[in-house]
Amino acid sequence: MSEANKRRPYTPPTPELGPGQTSYTTITEKISSVVLTPHTPWQWFLVVLIGLTGVGILQVSIAWLVYEGVGVWGLNVPVGWGFAIINFVWWIGIGHAGTLISAILLLFRQKWRTSINRSAEAMTIFAVLCAGMFPMLHTGRPWLAIYWLFPYPNSMDIWPQFRSPLIWDVFAVGTYLTVSLVFWGLGLIPDFATFRDRAKHRATKVIFAMLSMGWRGSAIHWERYEMTSLMLAGLSTPLVLSVHSVVSFDFAISIIPGWHTTIFPPYFVAGAIYAGFAMVLTLMIPLRRLYGLQDFITTRHLDNMGKVMLTAGLIVAYGYFMEQFMAWYSASQYESFMMQNRMFGPYGNYYWALIICNIIVPQLLWSRRVRHSTGWLFFVSMFINVGMWLERFIIVVVSLTRDYMPSSWDMYSPTIWDWGLYIGTIGFFLFAFFLFVRGWPLIAIHEIRSVLPRGGKH
Amino acid sequence: MNESHSEPAYGLMAEFEEPEDLLSAARRTFSEGYRKIDAFSPLPIHGLAAAIGFPQTNIGVLTFIYGVIGGLTGYFLQYWVHVIDYPINIGGRPHHTGPMFIPVTFEMTILFAAVGTVISLLALNRLPQPYHPVFNAPGFERASQDRFFLCIEADDPQYDASGTRSFLQSLDPVNVAEVEP
Numbered sequence: 001m002s003e004a005n006k007r008r009p010y011t012p013p014t015p016e017l018g019p020g021q022t023s024y025t026t027i028t029e030k031i032s033s034v035v036l037t038p039h040t041p042w043q044w045f046l047v048v049l050i051g052l053t054g055v056g057i058l059q060v061s062i063a064w065l066v067y068e069g070v071g072v073w074g075l076n077v078p079v080g081w082g083f084a085i086i087n088f089v090w091w092i093g094i095g096h097a098g099t100l101i102s103a104i105l106l107l108f109r110q111k112w113r114t115s116i117n118r119s120a121e122a123m124t125i126f127a128v129l130c131a132g133m134f135p136m137l138h139t140g141r142p143w144l145a146i147y148w149l150f151p152y153p154n155s156m157d158i159w160p161q162f163r164s165p166l167i168w169d170v171f172a173v174g175t176y177l178t179v180s181l182v183f184w185g186l187g188l189i190p191d192f193a194t195f196r197d198r199a200k201h202r203a204t205k206v207i208f209a210m211l212s213m214g215w216r217g218s219a220i221h222w223e224r225y226e227m228t229s230l231m232l233a234g235l236s237t238p239l240v241l242s243v244h245s246v247v248s249f250d251f252a253i254s255i256i257p258g259w260h261t262t263i264f265p266p267y268f269v270a271g272a273i274y275a276g277f278a279m280v281l282t283l284m285i286p287l288r289r290l291y292g293l294q295d296f297i298t299t300r301h302l303d304n305m306g307k308v309m310l311t312a313g314l315i316v317a318y319g320y321f322m323e324q325f326m327a328w329y330s331a332s333q334y335e336s337f338m339m340q341n342r343m344f345g346p347y348g349n350y351y352w353a354l355i356i357c358n359i360i361v362p363q364l365l366w367s368r369r370v371r372h373s374t375g376w377l378f379f380v381s382m383f384i385n386v387g388m389w390l391e392r393f394i395i396v397v398v399s400l401t402r403d404y405m406p407s408s409w410d411m412y413s414p415t416i417w418d419w420g421l422y423i424g425t426i427g428f429f430l431f432a433f434f435l436f437v438r439g440w441p442l443i444a445i446h447e448i449r450s451v452l453p454r455g456g457k458h
Numbered sequence: 459m460n461e462s463h464s465e466p467a468y469g470l471m472a473e474f475e476e477p478e479d480l481l482s483a484a485r486r487t488f489s490e491g492y493r494k495i496d497a498f499s500p501l502p503i504h505g506l507a508a509a510i511g512f513p514q515t516n517i518g519v520l521t522f523i524y525g526v527i528g529g530l531t532g533y534f535l536q537y538w539v540h541v542i543d544y545p546i547n548i549g550g551r552p553h554h555t556g557p558m559f560i561p562v563t564f565e566m567t568i569l570f571a572a573v574g575t576v577i578s579l580l581a582l583n584r585l586p587q588p589y590h591p592v593f594n595a596p597g598f599e600r601a602s603q604d605r606f607f608l609c610i611e612a613d614d615p616q617y618d619a620s621g622t623r624s625f626l627q628s629l630d631p632v633n634v635a636e637v638e639p
Contacts, residue, residue, distance in 0.1 A: 023604065024500060024501075024603065024604035025603070025604040028500070028603045028604055151535060151539060157544075158544065159539040159540075159543065159544050160539075162536040162539060162540060162558070162559060162562055163540075163555055163558040163559075165561075167562070168561040168562060168565075171532075171561065171562045171565040171566065172561065172565050174565075174569075175565040175566075175568055175569040178569060178572075178573065179568060179569065179572040179573070182572055182573060182576050183572070185576075186576055186579075189585075190500075190602065193602040194500070194602040194603055196602070197599035197600070197601075197602045197603060198599075198603065209588070210586075213580070213585040213586035213587070214585055214586050214587040214588050214589070214590060215585065215602070216498060216590055216592055216593065216601065216602075217498045217499050217500060217601050217602055218496050218497070218498055218583075219484075219496065219497040219498070219499065219503070219506040219507045219509075219510055219512065220496065220507050220510075220512045220583075221583045221585075222499065222502040222503070222506070222507065223502075223506075223507035223512060223514075223515050224515045224517050224579050224582055224583060225502065225579065225583075226502050227515045227517045227518060228517055228575055228576060228579045231517065231518055231521045231571070231572075231575050232572055232575065232576070235521070235525075235568050235571050235572045235575075236568075236572070238564075238568070239565075239568045239572075242561070242564060242565065242568075246561055246565075249561075446500060446501050446502070447501075449500060449501040450501050450502065
């Protein structure tokens with residue numbers, strides 16, 4: 001013990017909060033001032049307007065789809081799965097970072113998570129809502145689709161097929177959304193109580209009083225509350241790993257070349273965390289600046305998120321490498337054709353764009369200067385957002401357009417309605433997220449209070 | 459104020475500035491023999507519930523029970539559907555396909571455990587509870603922000619309006635006030 005101490009002088013650990021936050025009072029005031037104020041920054045209106053435009057596009061796309069049928073999409077006979085599943089997987093993946101931050105980092109006692117967990121969980125919920133639209137809508141008649149999604153005693157006396165990964169999806173995503181909502185709502189209760197007690201207007205007070213359920217911060221309540229949070233974290237950790245594993249089974253259980261591989265579950269989970277952290281950074285960097293949250297989301301947080309992203313990215317790169325290796329090592333002509341087709345076939349450019357976005361550009365994150373610079377981090381995370389979408393496009397489309405039978409090959413090109421639905425969900429996501437930011441506590445106030453450095457007073 | 463004379467007070471509330479002050483005050487109060495006490499804070503304080511004599515929560519046991527119920531529900535739902543209610547012969551494959559039932563069983567385990575635990579938490583904490591006398595304590599709105607409170611309830615056998623008040627004063631609080639019922 002003394003050996004190590006001699007070599008390296010003691011340096012106090014970097015605090016979780018910036019120098020501006022010195023007491024419970026400043027923390028409470030700063031975070032509630034984002035919501036409990038009549039003043040709304042104009043940038044907020046701008047983003048909400050963009051989001052609402054997207055919601056409009058979404059509504060038109062859904063209306064036309066429901067009126068005309070799935071024929072308005074670019075699907076054809078070999079490519080029966082198009083944008084709907086690509087976007088479903090992309091959105092679900094984005095959601096995973098929220099659960100990673102709120103559950104897995106809680107179990108690992110990573111205190112820096114407290115600054116970002118609330119907004120990352122909100123991101124999870126809105127991302128899963130966006131994801132959930134696609135499986136519903138891809139049936140074309142979503143109101144009739146319930147009987148094969150959910151096991152309920154229906155008038156036809158039939159049941160869903162529980163041996164199908166698509167039904168596993170329903171249970172995995174349904175559980176994921178429910179548990180994420182419950183975890184998020186649980187964390188919000190004490191913060192709603194803070195807002196209730198700080199609100200000036202009667203109506204605001206009443207609304208937050210109802211949302212807080214009469215929380216009064218009793219020690220006994222806190223004791224149970226802390227244990228419940230721990231239990232939920234312990235439950236969410238295997239849950240989040242299971243969700244993307246189950247999503248990957250949609251592919252891996254089939255026999256299509258490029259899909260039928262055992263590396264898919266871990267590779268999908270790593271990709272999900274990768275995409276999710278990129279989206280967290282995409283949202284946090286502008287928000288931090290807009291609301292002056294530099295004391296809460298410090299350079300240390302950005303640095304840590306950069307490191308997590310780099311690690312997840314390397315696992316994803318390993319996944320790509322393993323796909324290449326297995327295509328050769330399996331000695332299966334269909335597998336090796338699939339890989340050749342991915343790289344040099346008609347969609348080859350997309351593959352190289354994917355490699356640039358997901359493997360080459362993120363190597364910038366090795367540099368401390370990049371991880372400490374909001375501009376660079378935003379730049380890298382945008383590449384990853386695009387890259388992870390391309391990854392799903394390649395997995396779905398390239399394998400389907402050219403499978404075993406050359407006579408059934410066909411190209412796939414999305415129509416304006418495919419794009420409309422996709423862009424529409426991005427709009428919905430932005431709209432919902434910014435509504436959350438304006439109306440609800442975007443940082444977990446009671447958790448931040450616990451990481452306040454206590455200056456020697458005991 | 460006149461009304462509070464007709465009805466007995468809910469208790470006495472002492473206000474503290476720091477979590478450590480509340481913790482030591484709670485320990486003193488408990489060792490003094492008071493049992494109907496509660497402490498209020500804007501953040502969880504490790505050891506505070508134990509200091510006011512609350513045994514460790516066993517909500518984890520409930521989580522386990524809900525998980526087991528969820529898992530069994532998930533598995534037997536599938537068993538019932540595929541073996542009992544609507545067996546389909548697909549190429550002679552068995553009806554009871556254990557491994558294929560695992561994902562849904564797992565998800566149902568998590569779902570029941572998580573939702574059950576949170577419902578139990580609310581039920582044990584008696585929430586939602588729109589009204590509680592402690593909110594009448596002056597300055598109690600800071601209990602959710604930056605102040606720490608200790609309440610000795612009037613139905614404690616040792617409670618005595620003036621004696622308890624002077625005891626609370628001896629704990630060096632910022633303020634001691636009577637809580638209207």
